[in-house]
Each structure stands twice: as structure tokens, then as C-alpha cells.
Amino acid sequence: MTFRQLAARNPTTFFIARRLLFSIPTILAVLTVIFFAMRTLPGDPAYAILGDIATAEAIEALRERLGLNLPVSQQYLDFLLGIFQGDFGTSLVFGRPVLGEILRVLPFTLELTFASIIIGSAVGIPLGVLSALYRNRLLDYITRVVSLIGFSIPVFFTAILLILAFAVHFRWFPVISSGNSAGFSGRINELVLPALTGALSLMAMMTRATRSSMLEVLGEDYVRTARAKGAPRTIIVIRHALRNALIPVVTIIGLYFALIIGNSVLIETVFTRPGLGSLIIGSLDNRDYPMVQGLLVIYALIIVVVNLATDLSYSVIDPRVKRS
């Protein structure tokens, strides 16, 4: 079987393979940039870490430990090989492998991100559909004002408002989301306010995107045909219109994933919650360069994977993508 036939027989696998191949040079380039950026830092890292009071021997010992004595080309190769073997170096603060520390807090950030996306989509998509169906009526105006505020408000301000309302006034949820709560309900209880914070801006974007996308699709010929055939309104809205309207909306989830992974720095800071964001802020404060470097690699990998997943989800929702 030729390559072409193979591709024709299983287009989805071929599509995934091709996109994976294309992301390899990007990942390599990203790793290279991270490596050299961390090495062009002003001053000697060993000196920066230990400070003025350190003895010459201590600095030399640390340089040895960090591999700073080796030629740059050797350090670069070691770095790349290490990454591919899952060795991201050792944290200067924790004295433990960087990757282990990252994997320990990663679930908190992912939990926050997915919870925000689920809440934001569950509220935003139906609101967008309703807003489009009842265009220029009261519901539509209210929805549009709410979504305008939703994506104009900084996340840390949303967080503070939620804390004032639900943690200080009503005392329903804790102010601090330490991640140490025992049991499932404790964990959910701590997650509510951070997740709502993250969800608000996504909800706003989803509502908006769904609305304008629905308005466009509702005017298409196939929707008119379905209507002419006498199909029930719900079927038209869901099967004919929404499925097509969701194609651009999926991109928003992809973009949003990157946004909230970044915003988690702010959300985690406000709620004193563990996660990638609080880890990178702490590592920058402590000049834990191996940790910062490892986190950057993880962030970049997450973005590459999310972009890939976004592209692939197109081909599931819209089979036309595969053929092109």
C-alpha cells in the first residue's frame, strides 16, 4: 500500500500524524530559546542565587553542581537530552527533581482550568443561543451587557469581588484555597470560587462567539430548507444550526485554555492556591532558575498540545477539514 493510499484510508490518523510532525520543529525551537534565554541572564546564576555573603568555594561548588563549568554546547545537549528523558534538572529551593515538583502541582492548575472551561461553556453556549434566537429583545441586551463586563474585568478583580461576596459576606466558601482539604467535597468547596473566577471571562467570550456564529448560521440556506421541510424548531436549532455554529466556538476553548493557564498565575495568587502559576512566581522570587526553565518547557508543551487538540477537534465537528 502506498503512502497516499494509507492516507486516504485513514484520514484522521494521517491528519494527526502530520500535525504532530509539524509541531516537532516548534518544540525544538522553543526549547532552544528557553535554554539560551536562561543563560543570558545578567550575572552569574550561582552568584545570584547565593548572594554577596557566599564564599568563593561555595559559588564554585554550586557552579559545578549546576553544570555551569561545562562548555555551552555541552550544556545545551545535556539540556535537550535531559528533557527527552524526563530529567528537567534539580530545584535549587526544594532540592528535588524539577519535574516531580511540577507534576505535583500540575493537577491543581488543570483542575482549575477544566472546571472553568466546563462552567464557562455550560453557561456561555446556551446563553449565546438564546441571545441569538431572541435578538434585540430584553434577554439579548442583558446577555450582551453581562458578557461585555465579563471580558472587560481583570481576573484578580473578579476574584476579589467573589471573595467579598461569597467568602466574607455569605461565608459559603473559603477565602484561601490551600489544596490541602481532605476529601472530595472539601476539594470541590475550595475549587468553586477560583473556577467561577476563571469561568466568567470564558462565559463572556463563549456567549458572544456563539451568538454571532448562530446569527450567521440561522440565515443559511440549509437552515431555511430544514424550516421549509417543517422540522421542529428545537431540531433545527440544535442539529442544523448549533452544530455548524460551534465550529468557530471550539477555537475559543483552545485559545482560552492558553489564556487561563496564564491567568492561573493571578487566580492562584489571590486564592493562595497551589499550581503552576504560584510555583513560577515563587521560583522567580527565589531565583530558582532550573525550576523556571522547567516550568517554561511545561507551559510551551501544554500550548502545543492544546493547539493540536483544537485543530483535531475541528476535524471531528467539521469533517470537511480532514479533506483539505
Add this chain to the structure above:
Amino acid sequence: MTRPVADEQLIPTSGSPVFRALVGAFNHNKLSWVGLGLFMALAILAIGAPVFAPFDPIDQSIMSRMKPPSAEHLFGTDQYGRDLFSRALYGARISLLVGVVSVLLGLVIGGSLGVIAGYFGRVTDTIIMRVMDVMLSFPTLIMGIIIVALLGPSLPNVIIAITATLVPKFARIARAPTIAIKERAYIEACHAMGYSDLRIMLLHIVPNILAEILVMASLWTANAIMIEAGFSFLGLGVRPPTPTWGGMIREGFEHIFQAPWMSLFPGICILLAVMSLNLLGDGLRDAVDPRLKRSKEG
């Protein structure tokens, strides 16, 4: 950002039809005037801060610590007895300055890279866009935080960090329409007349893609203001005692139980500034993209 571009935009024109389209779209979408008005008002308050501020923004007064909002102190006072209204006015200067300057820099640098990549294509395109892809492989806020943390927190460094996050975005949105336009007959005519590449890019391509880029510029100014506020909130922005909205929220958050107004008012300021730019951007978008205008407002 490969959205179909209306034909009439691609015919080289002087500025006036664009301006007419703008006023038309603004009249159609009345909220854009609200956005423009609000932003202008904030800009005037920021520029005239020394005139409008009733108190010195960094003068401490032990006698009037953490006073709630009153006729004398519209926004109340903070833990050092500083007048929060005056601090908010001065804070507007930093926010708007960082927003406008970093977006202008990002537009000029990123826009040029995008036009060059799209116009020359081939290796030039590959190299430029690969670099941009790498820059886009980090979450915006993370990249900004790393740059500020490494360079040190100061006004110029905050602007540099935000510009760096905007450059690849501007490059992307400038490149796509450039590729579409360079195939058009009038560009071919320019080549036939022996115009230089620089002249073609500056006089015949840039004016025709500028409208679309300016839409994003207004929306990204809103983003830049949010990012600056985020930096200051994390303590990575312009150093205290210089007032910034994000920094004020940070200080307010530490006293959230005793003095909630300390973080509420600066938060509302950010919300208004960002909202005004989003409204303005929507109006500009309607003017540039007739397809969207129809579907959005109908």
C-alpha cells in the same frame, strides 16, 4: 485571521471613505460612541491628573488612615492615609501610557514583520513566522512575567515586556491580508512601473490593511491595560509609591476585611478603561468587516 476582506477595501483609496465608513458604523452601533467618549474622558483625567487631583497621590497622613469614601475623599483613603481618588487619577496615567505605547510599538514592529513576511514570502516568511510561533508558544501573561522579572520591574521594562507579547500577534494579523493583497492586479501594476518593494509595501499595502490592524490595536490596548494591572497586582510592575491601579488593588486586597473600598475603586477604573476600548474596538470592527456588522446587529 484569514477573514474575507471586502473588495472595496482593496482598491487603493484616500482616507475619506474609510472615515465615512467609520462614522457610519459608529452611528449604527451607538455604543462605540460611548466607548470613544469614555476613553477620551479617562485620557483627559489622566493627562490633567495634577489639576484634577485634590491631594498629592503619595502624601501620607496618619490622621486619616483607611477612611471610607466621603465628600472629602471620594474613593476613601488607604492604610497610609493617602487619598485614593488622587491615586486613581495618577494611576490612570501609568495604565493608559503603558497600554497605548506598548500597542503602538507592537503595531509598528509586529506589523512591519508581518507585512515583510507576507510580501516576500518563501524563506523570509518561514524564518519570521517560525520565530513568531515560538513567541506564541507561551501564555501571554507568563511570557510577560518572565521578561519583567528578568529585566527588573520598572516602567520601560513593563512596556518592553508587553510589547514583546504583542509583536507576534500583530505580525500574524498583518501577514494574512498582505498575502491576499499582493496577488491583486494593482500591485502587479506597481511592479510593472518599477516601484521599489519598500514603496509598494508602505504606500500600497499598508494603507489597505491598516483598518483591520487598528481594530485589533484597540482591542489589544484593552488587553495591555489588563496585563499591566496584572503585573502591578503581582508586584512586578512600576515600583511603589508610584500609584498604579493594579498596585492599589494589591494593597487593598491586604486590607480587604477592614477597607474593601481600597480595592473596589481601582478595580472599577480598570473595568471602565478596558470596557471603553472593547466598545470602541467593536465599533471599528463593524466599520471594517461589513459581514460581521450585518450578522451582529441585523
